[in-house]
Amino acid sequence: MQPGTPVDSTAGVPADVTVVIPTHNRRELLHRTLRSVLAQTDVDLTVLVVDDGSVEDVTPSVEALGDPRVTVLRHPQARGVSAARNTGIAHATTTWLAFVDDDDVWAPTKLRAQLDALGAVPDARWAVTGAVDIDLAGRISGWHLPLDVRDLAAPLLVRNHVPGGGSGVLAARDLVLAVGGFDEAISNLADWDFYTRLALASPVAASMHFHIGYLVHAQGMAHDVQRSETEYAYLDVKYGHERRRRGVALEQVDWRLYLANLAYNADRIATGIRLHAELVTRYRRWRSLRTIALGLAPKGVRHRRAAGWVSPAPSPDVEAEARAWLAPYAAGVPTPA
Structure with missing residues (x-):
C-alpha cells in the first residue's frame, strides 16, 4: 500500500x-x-x-x-x-x-x-x-x-x-x-x-x-537554557497544586543535569559549570565534579570526550532497524539556521 x-x-x-x-x-x-x-x-x-x-x-x-x-x-x-x-x-x-x-x-x-x-x-x-x-x-x-x-x-x-x-x-x-x-x-x-x-x-x-x-x-530551541529555566519555574507554579495533591515533586537533580548537558552541547560552558556546581553544593552529586573539570578543559578535549558519550543500543537488531529507516535522512543535511 x-x-x-x-x-x-x-x-x-x-x-x-x-x-x-x-x-x-x-x-x-x-x-x-x-x-x-x-x-x-x-x-x-x-x-x-x-x-x-x-x-x-x-x-x-x-x-x-x-x-x-x-x-x-x-x-x-x-x-x-x-x-x-x-x-x-x-x-x-x-x-x-x-x-x-x-x-x-x-x-x-x-x-x-x-x-x-x-x-x-x-x-x-x-x-x-x-x-x-x-x-x-x-x-x-x-x-x-x-x-x-x-x-x-x-x-x-x-x-x-x-x-x-x-x-x-x-x-x-x-x-x-x-x-x-x-x-x-x-x-x-x-x-x-x-x-x-x-x-x-x-x-x-x-x-x-x-x-x-x-x-x-546547538541551534535547537531546547538549548536555550535560560528560557528553559524560566519555563520550568512557570510549570512548577502551574502544577503545584496537582503535585501536592498527589504527593509528588519535580525531579530537581535530573532536571539540572539535563540543563547542564544542554549547555555543554551548545558550548555554553559557564552555564554548564554553574549548573553542575549547583548539583554538587545543593544535591551532593559528586560525579558532577568530573563534568566541571571537563568543562574547564580546552574545547578540543571536551569535544573528543563528548564524542564518546554515546548510549548503547538495546540490541544489535534494534540498532540495525533504526539505522535502516534513518539512512535516507542522513546525507546532505544542512547546518540549521
Missing part, C-alpha cells in the same frame, strides 16, 4: 491523521522532515505546515512538491511554536492529530504503530513511542523508550517521560481541543506541559519501538 492510501480502521481505530509541522527559518530541514512524514504507511494522511513568520516564505517550495496531502498555513509575523501548533489544531478536521518539529524525522511506521497501540488500549486517547537522538549526519547518540504504563499523569508531574520532544505524540483531536491545545506563554517546555494535560485527561497507549529521530544540535 502506498503512503497516504486510506485504510480501514484496525480494532475500531480510525486511521485519519493530521500531522502539524510548525516551522521557522528551516526550509531545508523542513523538507527532510516532510519526506519522512509523507512516507508514513497505512494511514489516511493530511499534513499542515505552519510557517511561523519565516524570513523566506516556505509556501512555494512546499507547494513545488506537488503533494495534495500538504497544505501550508502562514503567520505573517512569528508568534512562537505553541501558537503555530495551535493554528494547525484549529484547521484540522481528522480524528487524530500528530505533531513533529521541523528538524526531526519519523520512521515510516510511526503513526501506524501508534494507532495499533491505541487499538490495544480502548480507553486511551493518545499514544507515545520511542526516539533516538541523532546528529546532522544521522549518527545515533541516545536511545529513549516511553514508560509502558497507562497512567502517565504522576510521572509527568515529576519529569518529562515522553521521548522525542514535540514530535512524539499522536492524540485524538477532541482530546487536544478539550485540554486547550498548547500554552502560548511557553515554548521550550510547551510539549511537556501539553503532555501533562493529556495525561491528566486520558490514559495513554505506548508503542515500545524507536520511531523518532530527534535532532540534537
